[in-house]
Amino acid sequence: MDFYQVNLGVLVATNAYLLWSQYRTTKKDEALTLLDPALEERGEKIEGGSSGSARRFQLNFFIPYALAVAADWLQGPHIYAIYKYEKEIPEKMVAALYAAGFVSGGISASFAGGYADRFGRKRACLLYCFLYIVTCLTMLSNDMRVLFFGRLAGGVSTTLLFSVFEAWMISDYHEQCIQTADLNLSSVFSTMTTLSCIVAIVSGIVGDALVTASGTRTWPFLAAVVCCIASGFIISTRWKENYGVRSSESTSAEDVKAGVRAIFRDRKILSLGITSCVFEGTMYLFIFFWSAALKSARAATGWTDELPFGLIFSCYMCTMMAGSALFTRLKVAQGGISGSADMLMKVTLLVSCCLGLAVILKDERLVFWVFCLLEGCIGAYFPAMACLKSELVDDGIRGRVYSILRFPLNVFVVIAHSLDEEGDGHRNHVFAVCGGLLLVAFLFTRRYFA
Structure with a gap:
């Protein structure tokens, strides 16, 4: 076995242990809760229906969410290759197509949420x-106008994927009072990250x-279409609609202003916006550069063998899963906002x-190994950030705030890619x-959360 195969084996075994340990701990806590006479005396014994409602809530959300994410992951790795090698589009036009997607995502972030x-978060997920x-x-199609239209639609859909699904889930969680079934939001966020990696x-x-x-x-791409159809069918038949603040007199411009005011009014939300812009923007740039960095490191040793990118990608995903599992294992949520903020600051500093x-x-x-550590930090970052946003952002404006927070991220990535040059330097x-x-970003977060 070579170096990367050994690492993948170790990481798979580590994840298996972490997930099994997490499952065992959850079952043990449920058993202790059910058998605790003190809880029973106070009438707080959890009924089977409560745990059943938690399981139904998770299945109801995670199945269509996993299909929606699968659609994104199925086609994502093949976009560049189909543009460059099958359609033989020039490099500058490929860059323009990518830029169109990010610009579309940035513009849609101002109004999608x-x-x-x-009009309804369920409708937005169906959209x-x-x-x-x-x-x-x-x-x-091979028509450039059609391809650009596809990139514009893809930018809007990416904004929706990373804002309205989470907004719908949090609202439904509170509406069904799932917290009484001993299911913390932090566990749901951690599972979302783990599920995304799998x-x-x-x-x-x-x-x-x-x-x-x-x-x-x-x-x-056709398989992604099937996933979207399946996800849309489950959403349309199983999900209940939920809304934010609804006013017939408000316009989209007023919605944006309300969201921006909410962000700047609360310095903690503003610091989260700065951190998410820089952290997630760095993540997108890392995705673009990591393969070249490893290639350069291999070339410096005189090796000419091709890197096993599939194995390396699997290693990264396993490390990201481990970071998410460790977030749950450390029970950061028990520390409330301060615990999640502490985790956010640590991973931000570590990635730096x-x-x-x-x-x-x-x-x-x-x-x-450094890149694996970085991916592990990303795995812990997402549930930590999601916990903080779920606590700080009012449910009535959650969708618009979440999408507005993605606007500077898209601008950051577009500017960074516009300055791309060849070479290790x-x-x-x-x-x-x-x-x-x-x-x-770490200093901002420390100032307002420490």
Whole structure:
């Protein structure tokens, strides 16, 4: 077995242990709660119906959410390849197509959440399914106008995926009083991250198998269409509609203003916005640069063998799962806002250090381990950030605030990509700048949460 196979085996075993330990702890806590005479005397004994409602809530949300995420992961790795190699589109036009998606995502972030709050978050999730189907079907065309339209639709759908699904879930969680069934939101957020990692690994394998079987990269996009149809069907038949603040007199511009005022009025939400912009923007740039960084490290040793990118990607996803599982295992949620904020500050500082080490280190194995640590931090970041936003953002304006927070993220990524250059020097410069910005974000968070 080579280096990456050994690492993947260790990471899979570690994740299996963490998930099994988490399951065992949950079952043990449930048993102790049911048998606690003190709770029974106070009439607080949890009935089977409560735990059943928690399971129904999780299945009702996680199945369509997993299908929606699968649609994203199935086609994501093949977008560049189908543009560049199958359609033979010039590099500059490929960059323009990518930029169109981010610009569309940034613009839609200013109004998508507001519309979801006013007209229904369930409808917004169904709109995601529809737009993603459109996005995938446009990939069957060779017309540049159709492809650009697909990228614009894809930008809007990405904004919806990472804002309205979570907003609907939090509102439904509180409406059903799931907290009385001993299911914390922190556990739900952690499961969302873990599930996303598992779906990413499976989708990568299925996508590659479809390409091999068909001889074309269009099949993963058709599989994504099937996932969106299935997700939309479950959402339309099983989910109840929920809304934010609804006012017939308000306009989209007023919704945006209300969301921006809510962000700037609360310094804690503002610091979360700064951190999410820098952290998630850095994550997108890392996705773009990590393969080149490992290639350069391997080339420096004189090796000419091709890197096993599939294995490396699986290692990253396993490490991200481990970070999410550790978040739950450490029971950060018991510390409330301060516990989640403490975790957020730690992972932000750690990622800043990882980027600095990635610039300094030249050994391929050390760079790989640093990148694994970075991915582990990302796995802990998402549930920590989600917990903080769920506590600080009012449910009535949750959708619009969540989507507005994605606007600076899209601007950050578009600007960064517009400055792209060839060579290791530029990549190291990007890592150094992002590391510095993460340090600034850490100081902001520390000032308002410490």
